[in-house]
Amino acid sequence: IILIGNFDGVHLGHQKLFKRAREFKKMYRCKIGVVTFNPMPKMFFNKKLKHFKLMNLSQKINQFKKQKVDFLINQKFTKRFSKIKAEVFIKRYLNDKIKTKVLFVSNNFRFGNRREGDIKLLKLFERKCNYKLIIPSPLKKNNKIISSTKIRKLLSNGHLSKANKYLTRNWEIEGNVQKGRSVGGKIGFATCNIDIGDYIIAKPGVYAVKVNLESIKKKINGIANLGFRPTFNLNKILLEVNLFNFNKNIYNKKLAVEFIKFIRREKKFKSIKQLTNQIKKDIRVAKTSLK
Numbered sequence: 001i002i003l004i005g006n007f008d009g010v011h012l013g014h015q016k017l018f019k020r021a022r023e024f025k026k027m028y029r030c031k032i033g034v035v036t037f038n039p040m041p042k043m044f045f046n047k048k049l050k051h052f053k054l055m056n057l058s059q060k061i062n063q064f065k066k067q068k069v070d071f072l073i074n075q076k077f078t079k080r081f082s083k084i085k086a087e088v089f090i091k092r093y094l095n096d097k098i099k100t101k102v103l104f105v106s107n108n109f110r111f112g113n114r115r116e117g118d119i120k121l122l123k124l125f126e127r128k129c130n131y132k133l134i135i136p137s138p139l140k141k142n143n144k145i146i147s148s149t150k151i152r153k154l155l156s157n158g159h160l161s162k163a164n165k166y167l168t169r170n171w172e173i174e175g176n177v178q179k180g181r182s183v184g185g186k187i188g189f190a191t192c193n194i195d196i197g198d199y200i201i202a203k204p205g206v207y208a209v210k211v212n213l214e215s216i217k218k219k220i221n222g223i224a225n226l227g228f229r230p231t232f233n234l235n236k237i238l239l240e241v242n243l244f245n246f247n248k249n250i251y252n253k254k255l256a257v258e259f260i261k262f263i264r265r266e267k268k269f270k271s272i273k274q275l276t277n278q279i280k281k282d283i284r285v286a287k288t289s290l291k
Contacts (some may be wrong), residue, residue, distance in 0.1 A: 009054035010063035013139040018067035029233040031070035086112025158203035190238040208286035227266035
């Protein structure tokens with residue numbers, strides 16, 4: 001049983017697919033596999049497209065495990081791979097190599113050289129290659145389709161709680177703690193700096209967060225600033241996290257930052273004093289919302 005797609009976010013809509021796949025698993029007594037592409041084809045063809053993903057590969061694998069996926073084929077997406085003829089992809093890849101019995105794809109799935117392959121072509125080969133094609137209808141909430149695009153939009157507009165609802169968990173960014181400019185420490189709020197890599201940029205501003213640290217079993221409460229830090233005239237996007245009641249050195253350690261509540265948007269302050277007063281207020285709000 002093969003599901004093909006990016007599955008960015010492994011959201012409610014994707015979870016519905018996996019549920020159906022598990023039903024087929026009982027009938028066909030075969031394994032569930034996911035074929036996904038790295039980099040995402042969209043990012044491969046548009047090199048300017050940075051900050052797009054809802055999750056990284058290790059987070060995706062974690063979610064696949066929760067959905068009882070037996071194996072993952074993380075296909076390297078290269079120029080050569082993109083040039084494969086659609087028919088060749090079906091015959092050699094899906095049939096000969098993977099021995100697909102049941103194939104799940106979305107109704108707008110395109111593949112092969114110049115995106116020549118589509119649902120019609122997969123239907124055409126269904127009998128010949130002995131697989132059953134399933135095109136599930138997208139999951140809708142209030143007549144709107146739940147999709148990765150929709151969740152990206154919600155995050156960019158600051159609608160965090162709705163995005164978390166569609167993801168069925170708190171959205172999180174994973175990254176290593178980097179050495180910063182130590183400004184936070186100097187003004188009394190030491191922060192861990194995390195480069196957000198290819199993650200989507202949620203609405204710049206201040207968030208209440210919970211942080212998972214590799215070496216500690218318990219989540220640590222904190223406050224995060226995701227943004228460009230206009231008070232210091234910087235223009236590179238950065239995630240800065242201030243952990244409550246925590247003062248260990250965690251440079252180069254891996255953190256997972258769960259976004260719980262959007263507190264306020266980023267703004268430029270006239271003085272450092274104004275900024276520190278605001279941070280104190282933000283911390284009070286964060287602590288209340290993390291209770």
